[in-house]
Amino acid sequence: MTKADGQRGSPTSYDVAQRAGVSQSAVSRCFRPGSSIAPKTRERVLSAARELDYHPNAMASGLITRKSNLVAVIISNLTNLYYPEVLAELTRRLSDRGIRVLLFALQAESEVDAMLDQVWRYRVDGAIVAARLTPAHLRDFARHNVPVVLYNRFGEGEPVASVGCDSVGGERQLIDRLNAAGHAVFGIISGPEDNYVGQERVRGAQQRLEELGHRSLLVRGEFDYESGATGLRALMEMTDRRLDAVICANDLMAIGAIDCARETFGLRIPHDLSVVGFDGVAPAMWASYRVSTIRQPVRRMTEAAVAMLMERIADPDLPPEVRTFAGKLIDGMSARFVS
């Protein structure tokens, strides 16, 4: 009869050492990733641990090794259709490396301060952040010796490790295709005011339109379905319904704009109006939409983010690095492109 069966209270590493006939330090080494231990000793320890139903206390080991094997993942807009895929990929890749995810889902960017206090308390080994951090926040990470990798965000003046998709390059591809197909009256639906990625996409689109001699109208969106519809209505009004193409800063707004164009204005997409998005989320591929868009290489990007963070946990003095991935043009059915 094992101790776990017989009495309440968890077995300790001492119990395991006794049963395996090894030292307590051998038990500790056995459960510490990267420690060296003879295969035979390891086998005896694992077998004793199984018999006793022993699970090393991650918090106690964390205090000793100063590694919690926890990484904070901080996401500001979890219900945005793009992020569930990112979160699932990050969690899987970290888990493959024996790291657990401490999740922080922000409702508003203003919650960052209260959240960071919790991040410090849990002594996370590092953080992957898809939320806006100020240079002051980034200096806090440095002061607390917590390596950070930004995901689709950038340092805004403070050099910091980050992974992103090339917004400007992606928009240029979309605009070039629209321009080649003869579109002349362009409207843009932006992202939320404080969203860096949204701003970059708008900047990329405006810049390229200007280079090609086009003017464009801009309305504010919020990255959601409703603001895509509202944005389209505003642009139709502003152009006296003479709109050729709508550039939406993400797919979800493109979907809202397509639905509104069909339902409110009776337009055929793309015959009467071209709509382009950005991200390549699953619903953008559904038959009712088939959005012409730029697909972010989420697997490559999440793998890069995790790899960069692991490198920086191992060596905090690595210099900041920015890795930018090109998105893939998806030649959908929502825009007239010249093939």
Add this chain to the structure above:
Amino acid sequence: MTKADGQRGSPTSYDVAQRAGVSQSAVSRCFRPGSSIAPKTRERVLSAARELDYHPNAMASGLITRKSNLVAVIISNLTNLYYPEVLAELTRRLSDRGIRVLLFALQAESEVDAMLDQVWRYRVDGAIVAARLTPAHLRDFARHNVPVVLYNRFGEGEPVASVGCDSVGGERQLIDRLNAAGHAVFGIISGPEDNYVGQERVRGAQQRLEELGHRSLLVRGEFDYESGATGLRALMEMTDRRLDAVICANDLMAIGAIDCARETFGLRIPHDLSVVGFDGVAPAMWASYRVSTIRQPVRRMTEAAVAMLMERIADPDLPPEVRTFAGKLIDGMSARFVS
């Protein structure tokens, strides 16, 4: 000049006690939720902590208080459109109570064992689980004294605290409406084989159809868009295209079925074919679909799950309780209902 500015290494509770002119135990009490401390002492401690940039070590406190303030949230299918909302709500509600989420995203139900080992290691205070647990897993939770609340899953023989939406009642409402409107040839697209909620929904639909004297055809789905489309094609073939209504075990499959019905078979929805779903996810409300469905009361359900878990963390001997919420019928545009 504060210590944090002057030298590497975090300030300790001893440093804070010294600066505030109080005992170390007063500092500990100040940062322990629910401890009593005089308001004036509290103010002095917090002010000293701010000046020193002190953040209590959650792992060290966890070892002393035997509370990690961590809750494991275990979700088996994070990219299912339904779960991001659930996860965001759970995270927010736990965070409001000073609890952090340790996230476990399962790719396959078979990963449960490896994952539970990690759950024990982090000495979580409790767990909310939206993944299939066997009775043996549930006994593991009991043995490790980790209270668990199941979300849209049930104990399968083992009594366990759980929160769910009434699948059978929801399907009955949908079937009754379809029946009243004169539908006669019914097809059902189920969820994945091992999914309890999917099974319950199918059982509810079949039972009610039988009571009303209808036969129905059943095809297997996987809760995703593609299997909704594939399922519809199979049902059309099986009925020689004489299908009146398709009952999909979730919205995402209903969306796939609607797109396929329109595109592959040229059907008008709901004129030629009624399609109903379950969940009430955001895309089901989009103008291209307006799925007639049962909306799960996610806010009520997540609030109940968190409240039930907190009660059980405070008093592990509370008896298991099952809370079932009725879903709300959404009278969309994808089914002919009699109003």
